Amino acid sequence: MSSTSSRRLNYDNINPHVKAAQYAVRGELAVKSEEYRAKLARGDTDLPFKEVISANIGNPQQLDQKPITFFRQVLSILENPKLLDHEDVLVKHMEYKPDVIERAKWLLKAVGSVGAYSASNGAPAIRQRIAEFLERRDGFPANEADIYLSGGASSGVNTLLHIICAGPETGILIPIPQYPLYTASLSILNATPVPYYLEEHHHWGTDLTSIKKACEDAKAKGTDVRAIVIINPGNPTGASLSEEDVRSVIEFAREERLVIMADEVYQTNVFVGRFHSFKAALRQMQKENPGKYDSVELASLHSISKGMVGECGHRGGYFELVGFDDKVQAEIYKFVSITLCAPVIGQCLVELMCNPPREGEPSFELYNEEYTGIYEGLQKRATALHEAFAQMEGVECDRPQGSMYLFPTITVPPRAVEEARKEGRRPDEFYSMRLLEATGVCVVPGSGFGQKDGTQHFRTTFLAPGTEWVGSMVKFHKEFMDQYR
């Protein structure tokens, strides 16, 4: 790297839409936290903490979460099918159960080799298994031809937005706060995000009045509003929508002729109430009112990265389309063909997530124990963190509802706001940077997700094990407030 001025590419002439994209989850704070981690690894003892806690990103296996044994045993055979020459050794000495071997054989038949490209939209047999899972989950039929495997949900979002966005006039309703993938992707596509605010004082629920207003204002400015993004359960908020909320969004989408993009990657991370899928609600409404909802277009996304699976590094996911035009689907197929196919081992993990061992099967007991253990561990940590926030001056945080995050409001004292201004930082960035420097805990400032003007937040995962880091946050907060109050 160097900066000779005669270079062809420089900051002033590269793609302006890429430059405009913002992505705080892996921004300045994340980079600094990695520097600290490297320092600690070199044995440096100057820092006031002994460990960096990456609470900035939902990356379960980087922290304490162990992969689910059944999944990984199957994958080990897919990677080295020669292990099947020694089935007896696997069973007798390696703790592989017969259903592990059976599933591995089935998947090998389905994909051939995990080293071969699959069909562009994913291996047909795996798409069929996902369809069966959706039928069980929703109680309505699903069609494998409407399912597209993707490299994590991010890649699915990228595909869908590429198809929907036809130019700068295309508008997409985006919740605020949001996962910044959405605004970043729209920036790169040079399309228009149309923000709508979630209601912090109603457990971060959707407020239809606010959505309608955002939509009307955008239309008045000439924006062609085409789609609405709903993240349910919410990221960064953790909010889980009621069935009534889901139905009212569908009703609104029908009236306004909006494609619904339902980001449902946290569907199993629900602590309060239960998950209501958009697909089930839409099919139910279609059943109740024949004809009325036939034109509603829904794309729902899921992933192996979150939930109790937590396999981010494997980059697996899928989306299901409902009500899309055939010719539009043909263009989606072509688009995904250009990047060939989603990682095949990730596709196999999607199949395993959708069809885990069932009661009575040899691997069920251990699977269930691991799955429940992860779920309960997350809930316990979320509660502990929530209790810590309750003790902290000027911090307000809704009860943990789901996903992997808490998104507390903080009150940054005026003197700290002034200090932040001098550093050219927003108040929440200033707070988060001081927190990192003092404790090694890396969070993401609320401004990275969007927040109402004048409010300050940060997002933290509750994935990290132990209580020490929570204690260090409480201590830092007190000192910060003492310094700037």
Added chain:
Amino acid sequence: MSSTSSRRLNYDNINPHVKAAQYAVRGELAVKSEEYRAKLARGDTDLPFKEVISANIGNPQQLDQKPITFFRQVLSILENPKLLDHEDVLVKHMEYKPDVIERAKWLLKAVGSVGAYSASNGAPAIRQRIAEFLERRDGFPANEADIYLSGGASSGVNTLLHIICAGPETGILIPIPQYPLYTASLSILNATPVPYYLEEHHHWGTDLTSIKKACEDAKAKGTDVRAIVIINPGNPTGASLSEEDVRSVIEFAREERLVIMADEVYQTNVFVGRFHSFKAALRQMQKENPGKYDSVELASLHSISKGMVGECGHRGGYFELVGFDDKVQAEIYKFVSITLCAPVIGQCLVELMCNPPREGEPSFELYNEEYTGIYEGLQKRATALHEAFAQMEGVECDRPQGSMYLFPTITVPPRAVEEARKEGRRPDEFYSMRLLEATGVCVVPGSGFGQKDGTQHFRTTFLAPGTEWVGSMVKFHKEFMDQYR
């Protein structure tokens, strides 16, 4: 799927740049071949062939190529690290050598869990290993900070073009024939491909006169030509550039201030002469003429999908940047952050490809036997296919030089051209469709890669085992010529 007209998205209003993209490798013929395959699997006996041969895509493990044992043994442990609790069983009963176990431990330390996100640009320890490989290959230093892991080379091309292309006026020099990823990506980005023709009668080499002319013509039309793509060894042509050719492209890029995108994914698939990397040539020229070539910007891409590795389904690859501006690299880092990271198991395979077992190490003998076997098998099949083409009337094909493809010229008789016109197909599409219908062999028409006006070609891989399919092509060709001559 359905086509109710009240849908929000229809063929007429979706992203026009996606619609304009063409990608023949997985187009109509590929879809039809999958239908045939499904028919045969259902036991249908109507078809005049018993097997579909997917010669349309370089997908080695879908055909005969076996994965390399050392690689897959290591991956099996990465997927299920609990196998390490039984090292002795692995060694005694499963044919795992000690260096397999050692490497798996090293990689687990490098990435933590393959289920965790890595750094956006790839795990630092893996980038360091790639840098060491490049130093050994080229004899010049490489820096891990300039290396970016990607989900196959396609994803790297997508990243680079996103940064380079600033609007419709940006032009990129693209070889014709080309791998259609390039024109498809430029179409989606709404930038301008500037085609230059390769010289069929000089073993598909680059012809600087032709490149200069294409560049000047584009500039005269107001196109801001910023980069030149070189595929070496060539796809679809198999051509392998001489050192002199590589140097002359670098010289031209310096004069014209063009970024060089060197697609070097077939660097080990070379049968004639040897591979000359752009990086080595550039560093050599910089050494010979201090200062003169300092401003040249080079991005070179590599992949685990091709070569003797052939692990397409794992979606792994990397690109190395030379001479790029720091601020531009920061934007590349941000861009790759938005999709989080390349599949981590694919990153590990990149490491294994770059650092295979060495002479004297326990796994070397088997590795070397497998590697050499694949190489020799490819060469043998390429030669057999080439000999078959030599017997076919009106077919001319350059000697096999490298990559995984042959790209013969065909002479389509006027009566067949007339028939093709009636079907709304190009002559080469007509020929390829008849070939598929008669033999089950799926190739890609030359028009899918671009070809000089009035010439007709097709691209076929030489991956498929056996000689029966080659015989069926010879027979089909004779009948086709008899029918239309």
